Each structure stands twice: as C-alpha cells, then as structure tokens.
Amino acid sequence: MPALETNPKTSARMSKQRSRDTDIEIALRKILHAAGFRYRVHRRPLKGVRREADIVFGPARVAVFVDGCYWHGCPEHATWPKTNAGFWREKIEKNRTRDRDTDARLAEAGWASIRIWEHDSAAEAAERIAALVRERRTG
Helix, strand or coil: CCCCCCCHHHHHHHHCCCCCCCHHHHHHHHHHHHCCCCCEEEECCCCCCCCCEEEEECCCCEEEEEECHHHHCCCCCCCCCCCCHHHHHHHHHHHHHHHHHHHHHHHHCCCEEEEEECCCCHHHHHHHHHHHHHHHHHC
16 A cells, blocks of 8 residues: 555544444444344454454344445545545555455355445435345244
C-alpha cells in the first residue's frame, strides 16, 4: 500500500469512526430481538477464518454484515477521497475483495450471508434477515 500522509486533525477524526455498534446495527438488533430472534453479536461464523460478522444466527447459519458506505465502497454513496487518493482507493478495493471472499467462504461452508448498507432502512433489512433465518430454520 502507498504511504499514508495525514495530519493530526484528520487522524483524530478517522480514529473516532465506529467499527461496531453503529446506529444501524443497534436498530437492527432491537427490531430482531423484539421479533423474538436470538443471535450472537460480533462473532466469527467460521473457525479459522479471521472475519467477524456483525450479527450471527448460528443454528440457521446466517451471518449479517453491516457495511459502511465509505469503507466498503457503496455504489450509491461512496466517495473517493482526494487526499491520499491512492492509499484509500487501494484500501477500499481490498475491503470489497475481502467481502466477496468472505461471502464465498461462508457459502462454501453452508452459510448464508446478508450484506446491509449503513444507509438501508433498519426495518426493511430486519424483514429480509428474519425471512432468511425462518427459511433456513425450517429447511
């Protein structure tokens, strides 16, 4: 990766970006829990694979990933920074490649993965998740 040049102000702002327990994650969890679903939070669905899902339904083998628009290159909202452009483009593209690889590894192991964008409606996302969990529970 190219060298990252930054200033203290930018560094401080970026260090405050949440990687877990974001607003959409919490809203999703509240809706799912209120609907009677039980799950694990921030777990690795597959042993030996260092990738963590935001919400995991173990018995149904469903892993939910809530992706940030910036960090995962949302086709609708992603922006490409002008400062350290090469570094950030490479970083975001690597994240996207890793996301595809994670989905493939999960599918190969019999898991279903759902990717939710941070801008998605929590209620609609929870409906999609609930439908998939119910489907996989009943076979």
